[in-house]
Amino acid sequence: NAGVTQTPKFQVLKTGQSMTLQCAQDMNHEYMSWYRQDPGMGLRLIHYSVGAGITDQGEVPNGYNVSRSTTEDFPLRLLSAAPSQTSVYFCASSRARGGNTEAFFGQGTRLTVV
C-alpha cells in the first residue's frame, strides 16, 4: 500500500498565484485532514473531511479551500497565495471519526510564496 501520497513535494509560488496541493490515500479511510507546520507552532488544522461530500473548517482555514468528491482524494486549494502561507503542508487520514485510531501522514509539501 502506498498509504497517503502528497504531490508536489516542493513548490514555489509568486504572491497572488493559485495552486492545488494533491492528497490521495488508498486505505479507504473516512477521515482526512490538512495541517500546516510552522516553526514553534506545531501542526495546525486547516480543513478536514469525515467522508465524501463533507468538509469542515479547522483552526486556520482562511485562504484555503477543500473539496472531497471521492473517499480517496482530498485536494487543498490556495486561491491567491500570500507569503504568510509559506509553510510545510501535511495531509493525514484515519479510519474512523470516532477518535481512537491513529492518523497516517503524507510526506509533506514544502511551499514557498515569494
Place this chain on the structure above:
Amino acid sequence: AQSVAQPEDQVNVAEGNPLTVKCTYSVSGNPYLFWYVQYPNRGLQFLLKYITGDNLVKGSYGFEAEFNKSQTSFHLKKPSALVSDSALYFCAVRGLPHAGTASKLTFGTGTRLQVTL
C-alpha cells in the same frame, strides 16, 4: 477547546540514558492520546496511543508512555536512548466527538530530542 502543551522545546540526553519527553493535555471527557515522531524532511510517524485500560502504553522502537489522569499528562519515555532516536516528537489529543461532528486531532508544538554519544 482541547489543547496540548509540550513544555520543552528541546531535550538533550546522552546515549544509553533514560529519556522523558513531557506532555500535558486539556480535553472534555476521556482523552485519546497519541505520540508521533518526525525525522528530518519526513512526515509524522505514529509511535503509540492511549485509548483506555492500562496507564502504561508500549509502542514502536522501545518507546512507552504513561497516562496520568489526575495530572492530565502523557509523558513519553524510553529506558535507554539511542542516537537514532534524535528527532522531533509530537504529542496529540482527541476528545470524544459531539453528535454530528468529527473528533479533531490537536497537536502540541513539538519537542526536539537530541541524543549524543
